[in-house]
Amino acid sequence: MNKKYDVVVLGAGPAGLTAGIYLSRARQKTLILSDGPVGGQMILTHEIANYPGVESISGYQLANIMKKQAQSFGCEIIANASIQKMELMPLNKSFVLDDGTRIESDAVILATGGRSRTLGVPGEAQFKGRGISYCATCDGDFFTDKEIVVVGGGNSALDEAVSLTKYASKVTIVHMLDAFQASQHAIEEAVNHPKIDIRMETVITAFHGEESLQSVDLKQLKTGETEVFKTDGVFIFIGYVPNTEGFDCCLDLNERQEIVVRTDLSTNVPGVFSAGDNIDKLYRQVTTAVGDGTVAALTAIRYLTEQKK
Amino acid sequence: MKASFDQIIQDPRPVVVDFFATWCGPCKAQAPILQSFASEMGDAVRVIKIDVDQNPEVAQRYGIQSIPTMMIFQAGNVRYRQPGVHQKEQLKQLVRPYLA
Incomplete structure (x- = not known):
């Protein structure tokens, strides 16, 4: 099966969900595609007390509200997907899922986030979850x-x-x-x-x-x-590593393997944008991810408008 | 509960056990994946969920110190154990060697 979207957002954390909200509201046919659950690292947080406008909420709840908000504007979401193949080229942006579904889009926003850094010393893997x-x-x-x-x-x-x-x-x-x-x-x-x-x-x-x-x-x-x-x-708690494995094929990464972006969150590949914890930046908060998701979505919309001229 | 848990893991089919808590975000994310896995596998595997707050003795017996933790039993033997959210494909691969 083939599916075609204006934009595919890779990742369903706060950056990806926000991009989904802005893109769908701007009538862009949008798919949020994630190999993990909706919410990303947010769902690990029991209480978020510094998200403006909300006094206190669990990360899981906040993620679900963002998800509903995106879906209410028509955004499609596929979470826990198994992505077999990915192309991030100027003229070919596509994903193939394990059930054979081929997804194409004119623009891609990479909002793949990060994960906890490990110490990498003997016994760490063995005792994970056992202390x-x-x-x-x-x-x-x-x-x-x-x-x-x-x-x-x-x-x-x-x-x-x-x-x-x-x-x-x-x-x-x-x-x-x-x-x-x-x-x-x-x-x-x-x-x-x-x-x-x-x-x-x-x-x-x-x-x-x-x-x-x-x-x-x-x-x-x-x-x-x-x-x-x-x-x-x-x-x-020794920081995060960006989820950018497989992107070194086509994207400029820095020495920490973070995606190098311009201030409008475009990357070196035309039509590929990036937002959230996987980019080269200083602060990683739910609020900054939401800001990044907004900027990347607006830049993607501008890019698509210019392409259609 | 203790008796029935002990009986359940004696099953000759692989028994997938999800140790979870109601207040844990990643556990909630695991739930729909597990449900979809269970319905896809049908009778080939048995899938159960253990609320660690309701069944502290079972959780303690297996030294569960992180949730969610996924364990696979077969005929009373521990075949697998790992913390973290497990994807459906991963679960399918994990039970494959133990299917009849």
Whole structure:
């Protein structure tokens, strides 16, 4: 089966859903295509309290409202799709799904987002879900009255360390640098918290346990000293990697594998635009993703209008 | 519940178990995928969902510390276990070696 759209938006997080809303409202025949669930990383967040206009909402709920909003303007959404083939060329933009459906479009918005960065040390894969977690809101409850470690030194690491003290009896923050890269507010809250202990210039070099995680090897980078540190759980918040695998065929990526975009969110390929956590930018928030989705959609609409002239 | 869970996983067919909680976003995203997988597979597999808050003893017994976690049992043996949202194609591939 062949299907033809004005625009295919790849990814169904806040950037993709927003692009879908703007494109459909502008009467562009739009498909949001995602290999994951609707909402992207947003659904990992239990409470979003900094989305203007909404005092407090779960990420899952917010995603569902955005989805309904896009669909109300006629946007089609295929989530959890299995995409077998993708072409992102100036004159050929197409996707083939595993059921053989071939989807073509005149423009594409890449809103594929990112995923949690892993430490990449021995034992990490083995103990994922058995003591190692990348999502405090999903898994914090399993560590009630337990002693845990939080890895990272940015805003999310410090915020989550504080939120995990609701469950854990003790939280040790392990950070590889000699200073935190977080807001003063977040730093003060973590540093002054009675349940939080801090190890600077320290890294985890291995995870150990049997059925579930029992200890980690810590290494103090300055002195080189190593230590076996007993812990029930480790939460890792060391940033994100962009979901841009397969795009290096045709798109300019930077050294962090993020898509290089112009201020109007166009890429080096005519008719291909990008929005959200997968682009080269400084801040990754639901609000910035929504902003990117808007800009990419408006630029795509302008591009399509010019093509039809 | 404990008795029936133990009975269910004795099934000679692969038994796909989704450990979830009602308050977990990714678990909600998993639900429709699992439903579609279950209806497509028909009687070849058995699919059940375990609410970790309602069945803490089952979750604890298997050391579930992340949700959603997907497990596959067959004749009482653990065949697979991994946290995170699983796509339908992935589930199909995972059960394939254990189908009659």
